[in-house]
Amino acid sequence: MPNARTEKGRATRARIVEGAAEVLREQGVVLTTLDDIRGRTGTSKSQLFHYFPDGKDQLLLAVAQFEADRVLEDQQPHLGRLDSWESWRQWRDAVVERYELQGDHCPLGSLFLQVGRAGPGARAIVAGLMRQWQEQLARGMRALQANGLVPSGLDVDRTAAALLAGIQGGVTIMMSTGDSSHLKAALDTGIEHLRTTGRTG
Amino acid sequence: MPNARTEKGRATRARIVEGAAEVLREQGVVLTTLDDIRGRTGTSKSQLFHYFPDGKDQLLLAVAQFEADRVLEDQQPHLGRLDSWESWRQWRDAVVERYELQGDHCPLGSLFLQVGRAGPGARAIVAGLMRQWQEQLARGMRALQANGLVPSGLDVDRTAAALLAGIQGGVTIMMSTGDSSHLKAALDTGIEHLRTTGRTG
DNA sequence: GAATTTCTGGACTTGCTGGTCCATTTTCCA
DNA sequence: TGGAAAATGGACCAGCAAGTCCAGAAATTC
Numbered sequence: 001m002p003n004a005r006t007e008k009g010r011a012t013r014a015r016i017v018e019g020a021a022e023v024l025r026e027q028g029v030v031l032t033t034l035d036d037i038r039g040r041t042g043t044s045k046s047q048l049f050h051y052f053p054d055g056k057d058q059l060l061l062a063v064a065q066f067e068a069d070r071v072l073e074d075q076q077p078h079l080g081r082l083d084s085w086e087s088w089r090q091w092r093d094a095v096v097e098r099y100e101l102q103g104d105h106c107p108l109g110s111l112f113l114q115v116g117r118a119g120p121g122a123r124a125i126v127a128g129l130m131r132q133w134q135e136q137l138a139r140g141m142r143a144l145q146a147n148g149l150v151p152s153g154l155d156v157d158r159t160a161a162a163l164l165a166g167i168q169g170g171v172t173i174m175m176s177t178g179d180s181s182h183l184k185a186a187l188d189t190g191i192e193h194l195r196t197t198g199r200t201g
Numbered sequence: 202m203p204n205a206r207t208e209k210g211r212a213t214r215a216r217i218v219e220g221a222a223e224v225l226r227e228q229g230v231v232l233t234t235l236d237d238i239r240g241r242t243g244t245s246k247s248q249l250f251h252y253f254p255d256g257k258d259q260l261l262l263a264v265a266q267f268e269a270d271r272v273l274e275d276q277q278p279h280l281g282r283l284d285s286w287e288s289w290r291q292w293r294d295a296v297v298e299r300y301e302l303q304g305d306h307c308p309l310g311s312l313f314l315q316v317g318r319a320g321p322g323a324r325a326i327v328a329g330l331m332r333q334w335q336e337q338l339a340r341g342m343r344a345l346q347a348n349g350l351v352p353s354g355l356d357v358d359r360t361a362a363a364l365l366a367g368i369q370g371g372v373t374i375m376m377s378t379g380d381s382s383h384l385k386a387a388l389d390t391g392i393e394h395l396r397t398t399g400r401t402g
Numbered sequence: 403g404a405a406t407t408t409c410t411g412g413a414c415t416t417g418c419t420g421g422t423c424c425a426t427t428t429t430c431c432a
Numbered sequence: 433t434g435g436a437a438a439a440t441g442g443a444c445c446a447g448c449a450a451g452t453c454c455a456g457a458a459a460t461t462c
Contacts, residue, residue, distance in 0.1 A: 004438095005430095005437085005438065008429075012439080030231065033418085035418095043440085045421080046422090046423085046424095046440060050439070056419095056421090122377075123379075126377040127377065130378060130383075161382060162386040162389070165371040165386060165387035166370055167366075167370060168370030169372075170366040173369055176331075177324065177327065177328045177331060178324075182331075182363070182366040183366065186362070186363045186370075188359070189360060192398075193398075206409095206460095207407095207409075207459065209458085210459095235450065246412070246451080247409085248410060250451070250452080257449095
């Protein structure tokens with residue numbers, strides 16, 4: 001942790017990241033200025049640049065990583081135990097609740113639009129999140145296969161990719177329309193697909 | 202068309218919107234300035250404000266509408282004739298091609314992030330687009346039902362919502378990772394779901 | 403064809419925001 | 433305890449981009 005060599009320093013740095021995440025969630029990247037973050041976190045300009053010498057982009061990147069970590073954490077422990085239909089249902093409810101609660105703003109979506117284009121940093125964060133998320137879904141599907149609940153012929157990776165896409169899109173649509181029905185439809189249809197696939201004559 | 206009362210005026214206004222759309226697609230909203238648009242469209246500051254008196258937001262909104270219209274147009278005529286498996290396949294290919302060609306930037310996604318929060322205008326544009334898109338998908342599914350290719354018990358609206366969410370998410374992921382496999386997975390899995398659903402014992 | 407409206411050019415203003423700088427305080431450590 | 437390193441406060445700077453303004457050209461209209 002460069003430029004945070006003391007206990008107090010690490011605390012301040014963390015306060016900045018968390019406070020910035022709050023402000024960004026409320027106002028969006030475009031409308032948020034360093035002064036907003038300063039105000040929220042009770043810090044001074046020099047502190048911001050002391051902990052993030054490369055300026056705003058570096059801070060945004062740190063916030064993006066912070067938010068990305070939260071995404072998967074918030075789905076635990078359900079996401080880690082997708083081995084029965086009941087556990088899938090619980091996970092589904094957790095996802096819906098999390099995003100309905102979050103309201104109409106996606107911290108990551110807007111963050112990587114700001115930083116994403118220029119730097120490979122933001123892309124790497126998003127790509128990493130997507131990879132991990134999809135892996136966990138795939139693992140859950142394999143657990144269903146192991147329990148004989150889903151035919152072993154299922155293309156797990158493709159199905160997991162499709163489900164992940166559905167969630168992403170559901171969240172996106174929810175953020176622009178305020179309606180979570182697409183997210184629910186994607187989750188429910190995806191799970192239903194698992195239940196019915198491969199049973200064709 | 203306020204402030205474009207003459208033929209020449211309408212042409213200029215259209216040139217501004219189309220040129221702005223180009224620049225925005227290339228650079229993204231955040232990096233695009235009015236001077237960029239001015240340069241691309243060969244116009245002066247006063248022209249921009251003559252045709253869009255409320256400034257940049259109003260112009261962005263016009264571009265958003267312009268792009269939203271294109272989204273559905275680019276899927277025609279396939280989207281209008283989803284009455285056979287072959288036509289669904291053609292539509293699927295058209296969607297994939299369109300977004301792969303468009304590369305790594307979603308004109309609407311970023312546009313409504315900029316304007317979206319504040320004004321209901323951008324939300325209305327996106328919501329309207331989603332509604333129309335989903336309606337056309339639902340109509341296609343009903344056509345399949347009418348042709349006996351899909352069981353009549355299928356919840357068409359929910360399935361269409363899920364498919365739309367999958368497309369959105371697939372595009373979103375593609376834009377941040379450069380990989381179109383999620384989009385393809387969502388489309389293929391969605392169509393496969395249509396083919397296999399309801400055939401369970 | 404003259405009056406009036408619309409359209410265009412571009413200089414100028416204004417406000418904000420990211421970023422710099424340095425003085426001061428606090429913490430660390432020998 | 434005293435000096436070095438880290439942390440903090442806040443004034444200041446520079447640049448940029450949105451928006452204003454007015455003069456003049458083109459067009460419409462009667």
